[in-house]
Amino acid sequence: MTRLLGALHNDADLTGAVRDPETTLPRHELLERASGLAAEIAGRRMVAVRATPTVDTIVVITAALLAGVPVVPVPPDAGELERAHILDDSGAELIEARTTGTNHRVPDEPDPDAPALVLYTSGTTGPPKGAVLSRRALAADLDALAQVWQWTAGDTLVHGLPLFHVHGLVLGVLGPLRIGSRLAHTGKPTPQAYAATPGTMYFGVPTVWSRICAAPTEARELRPARLLVSGSAPLPAPVFDAMRELTGQAPVERYGMTETLITVSARADGERRPGQVGLPIPGVETRLVDDAGAPLDEPGTIGHLQVRGATLFDGYLRQARPEGWFVTGDVATIGADGWHRIVGRASTDLIKTGGYRVGAGEVEDALLLHPAVREAAVVGTPHPDLGEQITAYVVAEGATERDLIAWVADRLAAHKRPRAVRLLDALPRNAMGKVQKGALR
Template sequence: MTASLLSSLTAPGATARPDALVVAGRPCGRAELLGAAGAVARRIGGAASVAVHAEPTLATVVAVLGGLLAGVPVVPLAPDAGPAERAHILKDSGAELLLGGEGIPVDPAEHADHQGPEPDPEQVALILYTSGTTGAPKGALITHRAIAAGLDGLADAWQWTAEDTLVHGLPLFHVHGLVLGVLGALRTGCRLVHTGRPTPEAYAAAGGTLYFGVPTVWSRIARDPAAARALAGARLLVSGSAALPAPVFRDLRALAGQGPVERYGMTETLITLSARADGARRPGTVGLPLPGVRTRLAAEEGGIGELEVSGPTLFAGYLGRPEATSAAYTDDGWFRTGDIAAIEEDGTHRIVGRASTDLIKSGGYRIGAGEVENALLDHPAVREAAVIGVPHEDLGQEVVAYVVADGADERELIDFVAAHLSRHKRPRRVRFLDALPRNAMGKPQKKLLPDA
């Protein structure tokens, strides 16, 4: 996989553009990038693993590619990780070196040829740490083969080619920004513009054909009509890492001429589902399985159940945690995502939410929090919404909504949802907040919501 991935750096015409890669305003050609990565590979060769201080810089891209060249697993470190999280990841991963930040500096101007052997496809390329919502973050082992399968599947679904210019400003320590947003560009051979920060102004000025963003990014662009209209020339907009609110989808469709393609995946699975560039795009849906991926619903009831997946993009297990790895799989080898989904007649998937927080059992009904949240977001006064189930002595759980809204009261919002969905799905209570707690990817953190 590494040879075919990096072959785009030396393919005919690869040296023709000195700005084939632009990160936070700094341009770099593919041959220059390969030479700088070669210098890193020579320096780290033989290490068990290396950590990379993953700032949105060209040096980070060079460091990660150096690890791929050398066959050394790379551990991306969030630049804003707190001392305890940082210490845990460095110790747990066994990283022998730290590149960037307070560690060994990486100079993109260095150059060296690397003549080492091509890594085995089953070798670990990345150790990506989970968010730690159920304990200390776990290191997911991502192989070269899994990355290749995932990127090739997305290239097929999105008609992604070397003729594209990919634009994004996402962090470089997770699947979306690093695997899709950097390695995907290198594997397809397309031009990459990383904007440093994902501001509407930066996206509007980049002139891309393919744009990646998380819902927070797209929401801000939708609220900036000039920026949204500037994307009208793009071939494809892609949203991921969290559910895109239906009103944002519709606003972008009106302003930019298209609603974003949504896709679904996890750290442990990479991307497994996506709407296609040439297929239907419907708000709240995440499309069809990528090539080689299979899906099924466990304990299905009322049309929804826990999504389980199998296929070539799955991780090789949690580092040093065989019991956690075993628990993540069913007896017949399917990965338990922990997400609740519905599969429509044409095979299109909808993600309703997390089994642990978003499947609400109220009065004998199974209710997906995401469906209620989208209904609330359709109200013109509501800017943010999070829905949870709270223990109730009669119903088992009652639906409680937390919203950021201007000019709407509780009864109005309850009645609004009841008029749009089945009445049993309406919130029984609504709490008003100034803002929802969110993580670095913009996902609402429901466990941090105040007590209902």
């Protein structure tokens, strides 16, 4: 394996820059600043950084990776309890970017199997857990995505995503530092910021793309780009179609999670399908199993998604490394051609109603086709006869509960129609734009 941050060590091109709205830092200056800080923190067990969307955060994370010290990104908006939990659980020392002396030697490359990042991720129960990601896993994922997305040093990546998740940090920062592309972080992922920042690749979550499509003038400014990537949550089909119309290209969707990194994606030079996330990337295998854990081979069958391969994490802090197939907790279908559709979380998006298994995403897509509907989330709620009933939470103007139930009934099988529709002003979402279905329940 080459150096994890290979582009930083390429003497032939250290001119590529990383920048935020306030600061532009050529790569040779980033290497200089990070090497100085690396010399100060070398030998520490673990460090943490308040992961603001700035070049300063990139300097600290780069320094820790150069020094071989695992780094924990802390959400800048974390409340006192969350921040205390992350720091106490990890035992990491919180540090900040600072100017140090010059002419520091670049440290030797650490062991590729050494831990690089500890990313805290929330499960269905208990406080967030620290997922340990090795240097080897990060490199394997970025190299595979470089192949799948035809990502090269000639690209300029633009995004405004948080720097404490896989999407914004691993793909959005470490990707350019490994591959050599330029990085422009917009601070916030607004339509105006994206439109004002020229690039060849843009990363966003569905909420970002939905807002961009609601601003057609700004959306059309992205037409010169060669790749628009959406992830971290399912992209509604109407947004997919609007992106294709306004920007001149369909988005590339991909699937992954903190524990596995990105494992499935559409290809830069291949087909893009609304509601589907493509094929496994090089080095990754996937399969579906039934409730008892037996493999499912029938194309189109809904099952529990499992993955294995080079991109998997090393386990949670103080827990053993997972062996064999990793249970994602998501349910999916795989077509005869290998294309994956993520139905959603097994705990919230697979609804068992009257003996049927219904994917919440299919019902949500049908609701979003209604011209009055802006947002929709579907869950299963207890029902004395059906076990679970399909309940929809919808943001809409000018549509009634009866209208929306009839709309779905006209487009899907009868057992897939909502039994209840709750009209809301907004859906609860987290920092990555994912709907918090637990709060709805």
